[in-house]
Amino acid sequence: MNLTKKSLVQGMKDFKKQLNFDSLMVADSALYTQKNLQLLTDIKWLSRVPVRIKAAHKLVQETDGSDFTTSQIKGYRYQELSKT
Numbered sequence: 001m002n003l004t005k006k007s008l009v010q011g012m013k014d015f016k017k018q019l020n021f022d023s024l025m026v027a028d029s030a031l032y033t034q035k036n037l038q039l040l041t042d043i044k045w046l047s048r049v050p051v052r053i054k055a056a057h058k059l060v061q062e063t064d065g066s067d068f069t070t071s072q073i074k075g076y077r078y079q080e081l082s083k084t
Contacts (some may be wrong), residue, residue, distance in 0.1 A: 009039045016043055 012025050025043055028051040049056040059081060068077035 009036050012040075012043060012045070 008027065008031055012027070016023065016025070023044065025045045027047045029046065029048045031045070031047045032049055032053070051057045051060055058078075063079060065077075070077055070081045
């Protein structure tokens with residue numbers, strides 16, 4: 001499926017209508033645009049924030065690796081951050 005950034009959110013919404021259970025949509029960083037964020041208010045979603053976003057770039061530069069949590073998946077670590 002070749003979805004453009006513009007139609008990605010609509011595709012997610014259409015797919016969500018077909019689900020009969022609570023779900024979390026996962027997408028790559030192409031999802032992360034100002035317009036898409038405004039359209040995604042009724043969908044639970046997870047995406048990587050592109051480092052071209054100034055706030056994300058700053059967090060990457062300021063984050064100390066010792067703050068990461070070791071994942072249950074070997075070789076992976078993560079840090080959960082929230083900004084409003």
